[in-house]
Each structure stands twice: as C-alpha cells, then as structure tokens.
Amino acid sequence: MLKPDDHIVILDKKITELSDALAHLGKGTNLRELLKIIRFPGWTTPAEFAFATLALDSMRAQVKVLDVMNEQLLAAAKQVGHKG
Numbered sequence: 001m002l003k004p005d006d007h008i009v010i011l012d013k014k015i016t017e018l019s020d021a022l023a024h025l026g027k028g029t030n031l032r033e034l035l036k037i038i039r040f041p042g043w044t045t046p047a048e049f050a051f052a053t054l055a056l057d058s059m060r061a062q063v064k065v066l067d068v069m070n071e072q073l074l075a076a077a078k079q080v081g082h083k084g
Contacts, residue, residue, distance in 0.1 A: 022066075
C-alpha cells in the first residue's frame, strides 16, 4: 500500500514528465519541418491536403483539450487546503 509520501513522489514524477513532454512539443520543430515539406512539387494533391487537414485539425483540438484540462487541474489543486 502506498504511503502519502509515495503519492507526492509519484505525482512529482508524472507532472515533471508531462511538463517536459509539453515543453518539447512546444518547440514546434516538427511542424516547422512540415512547413518546408508541403512546398515540394506534387505534395498538394487533394488526398494529401485532406489527410494533412484532418491530422492538423485533430492535433489542434487535442491541444485545446490539454490546455483546458491543465487550467482545470491547477484550479482544482488550488482549492485543496494547506497545512500550516
């Protein structure tokens, strides 16, 4: 059975890992590379446009959900009482 101190260690690790992953994602280097690739001749067929649009719209929606969840998690955490 986990002790309360174990909870902090586990949450600290998970929060740090997620924060690092989001920071890496926020660099946007892959998307900058994609901006170069879409300009290659022949890349803008209707099928490629449809797939890229679908993927980008889905990724953007997921980012919005993550942003809302992040705000709500922080707000909920602030409602927890503090030990003095």
